[in-house]
Amino acid sequence: MPSSKKIVMLGHFGVGKTSLVRRYVDSAFSEDYLVTLGVQVKSKEVNYKGETIKLIIWDIEGNTSLDLARKSYLMGSQGFVYVFDVTRPETFNHLQSELDFLGTNYSKVPYVLVGNKKDLISSDQIQQQFSDNIFQNTTFTSAKEGENVESFFLDLLTQLI
Amino acid sequence: MVQEEEEKLQLLRDILLIDDRQVADAIAQRIDLITETIEKKEKLSEKVDPIIEERLTRFVSEIPVSLGPVITQTLKEEIENSKEQVVEALYPIMGKMIKRYIQHEIEMLSENINKKVNNTFSLISFKRKIRARFTGVRESDLMISEIDAPLVNELFVIQKGSGLLLGNYSNTSRVDKDMVSGMLTAIKSFVEDAFDGGNQDLESIEYELYKIHIQNFHTYYIAAVISGTYSRSFENILENKLLKLSKSLSSSISSLTKEEIDGILKRFFQKWRVPKK
Numbered sequence: 001m002p003s004s005k006k007i008v009m010l011g012h013f014g015v016g017k018t019s020l021v022r023r024y025v026d027s028a029f030s031e032d033y034l035v036t037l038g039v040q041v042k043s044k045e046v047n048y049k050g051e052t053i054k055l056i057i058w059d060i061e062g063n064t065s066l067d068l069a070r071k072s073y074l075m076g077s078q079g080f081v082y083v084f085d086v087t088r089p090e091t092f093n094h095l096q097s098e099l100d101f102l103g104t105n106y107s108k109v110p111y112v113l114v115g116n117k118k119d120l121i122s123s124d125q126i127q128q129q130f131s132d133n134i135f136q137n138t139t140f141t142s143a144k145e146g147e148n149v150e151s152f153f154l155d156l157l158t159q160l161i
Numbered sequence: 162m163v164q165e166e167e168e169k170l171q172l173l174r175d176i177l178l179i180d181d182r183q184v185a186d187a188i189a190q191r192i193d194l195i196t197e198t199i200e201k202k203e204k205l206s207e208k209v210d211p212i213i214e215e216r217l218t219r220f221v222s223e224i225p226v227s228l229g230p231v232i233t234q235t236l237k238e239e240i241e242n243s244k245e246q247v248v249e250a251l252y253p254i255m256g257k258m259i260k261r262y263i264q265h266e267i268e269m270l271s272e273n274i275n276k277k278v279n280n281t282f283s284l285i286s287f288k289r290k291i292r293a294r295f296t297g298v299r300e301s302d303l304m305i306s307e308i309d310a311p312l313v314n315e316l317f318v319i320q321k322g323s324g325l326l327l328g329n330y331s332n333t334s335r336v337d338k339d340m341v342s343g344m345l346t347a348i349k350s351f352v353e354d355a356f357d358g359g360n361q362d363l364e365s366i367e368y369e370l371y372k373i374h375i376q377n378f379h380t381y382y383i384a385a386v387i388s389g390t391y392s393r394s395f396e397n398i399l400e401n402k403l404l405k406l407s408k409s410l411s412s413s414i415s416s417l418t419k420e421e422i423d424g425i426l427k428r429f430f431q432k433w434r435v436p437k438k
Contacts (some may be wrong), residue, residue: 004339006323038351041324041343056325056343072350076323 002045002052005160007153008074010098011083012091013062016116019143020083021059024153029144036061039073048157055153065094066101079156080111086129086140087120095134110159112152113138119145274304311389313399314371316426317342318410320381324350327381327414328422330430345384349375376403381414383407402429 009017018036022028025042040059045052058077063069080102084092092115102111115135118126119142126140139152198204240247289307293300317338318328324346329338349363362382366373374385374396383403387395406429410422417425 004325006325006343039344039347041340041347043337043339043343054339056339058324058343058347070350070354072322072354073347075350076320076325078323 002054004054004056005078006056006058006076007079007081007156008058008060008077009081009083010060010066010069011062012064012085015062015083015085015091016143017062017083018059020114020116020141020149021057023143023146023149025057046157048161053157066098074106077106077109079160080106080109081114081152081156082111083114083116085117086115086126087117110156112156114152115140116143118142118147309390311387311391311395313385313387315386316430317345317384318381318422318426319346319384328419328426330423330426374399376400378407378411
């Protein structure tokens with residue numbers, strides 16, 4: 001019987017949280033944008049070092065700030081995925097305060113930083129725009145093309161176990 | 162002399178006109194035949210029917226390809242634009258169907274009651290009579306409640322907050338239980354947050370023929386999916402049963418594995434004899 005881990009997707013509206021989850025769990029992508037209301041729970045079993053782990057992924061509605069996220073959705077989380085949109089600065093302008101919030105309130109919960117929609121800008125632009133230290137451990141992904149989606153979940157899993 | 166000239170002229174006329182006359186005769190005959198064909202229905206249909214039939218066959222075979230999408234689109238638009246008329250048109254048909262369904266259900270109910278009444282001298286009936294006397298509930302009400310007796314279909318033990326499934330017992334295996342427990346917790350959290358009542362807990366969710374009874378404990382909660390008539394007395398029985406179940410869970414819930422909790426729930430189900438229909 002696999003052990004279960006609760007992972008919560010965080011970030012602004014329209015950064016692609018649902019698309020990343022869909023790509024990871026269902027291997028699918030849709031151009032249509034449907035705003036997530038409340039929360040959508042999906043699960044995926046993964047094998048990690050011979051052990052089967054069931055990831056229960058809570059894809060919660062987007063918020064302009066983590067302060068505004070429903071606390072009850074974050075309760076009991078074992079990992080966070082903070083997603084921003086590389087093409088919209090308003091989704092990563094206040095990243096430092098968002099990460100501080102996680103550090104203060106969920107200090108024991110590991111997280112990964114994900115810059116999504118990398119298919120919309122060039123690699124050079126990514127290097128220039130995200131050269132600050134704060135983006136050092138960011139995984140740049142494309143839910144549309146499926147690029148690096150598995151890798152950040154694996155990265156989080158490594159931190160969880 | 163004149164006669165001779167007349168004869169010559171006649172000869173010349175014959176030479177010049179004889180071919181034309183034959184042709185004219187032939188054309189006249191042909192026209193007669195065509196006129197007859199057009200004017201006589203049988204003859205006309207002999208000629209035209211095969212052509213029409215061939216055209217019709219081709220038309221019918223081409224309809225789905227050529228007209229199908231147009232018709233579908235038109236119908237969709239018409240339904241979209243005239244919803245009220247569609248409802249008006251469907252209402253009598255739906256009404257009849259619902260009426261027939263209700264009639265059928267009433268017949269079944271009446272049959273069941275008849276069976277129970279005919280079984281007046283059985284042990285169950287005797288017990289029912291005693292129950293009716295002591296509880297003050299009419300025997301007929303007890304009979305009706307027995308017909309649609311409540312049934313616990315599924316039981317979930319879920320960690321509070323995280324919504325992680327700690328254990329489950331179910332008669333069905335249709336949906337991902339982890340997802341169900343996550344979504345149940347999300348709904349529960351949302352309601353408890355939205356209607357801030359100071360640490361109050363959501364205790365039940367109803368949807369059509371099912372009711373989810375939620376019983377909260379310190380670190381976890383139990384959700385029971387129930388079908389049938391969910392009466393107040395059944396709720397009391399269920400609450401007591403779940404309290405009893407929690408005694409074997411609460412002390413060791415953090416150390417028990419999912420398989421162990423599943424086992425406890427299975428035994429709980431086997432021991433608990435839910436009144437059968």
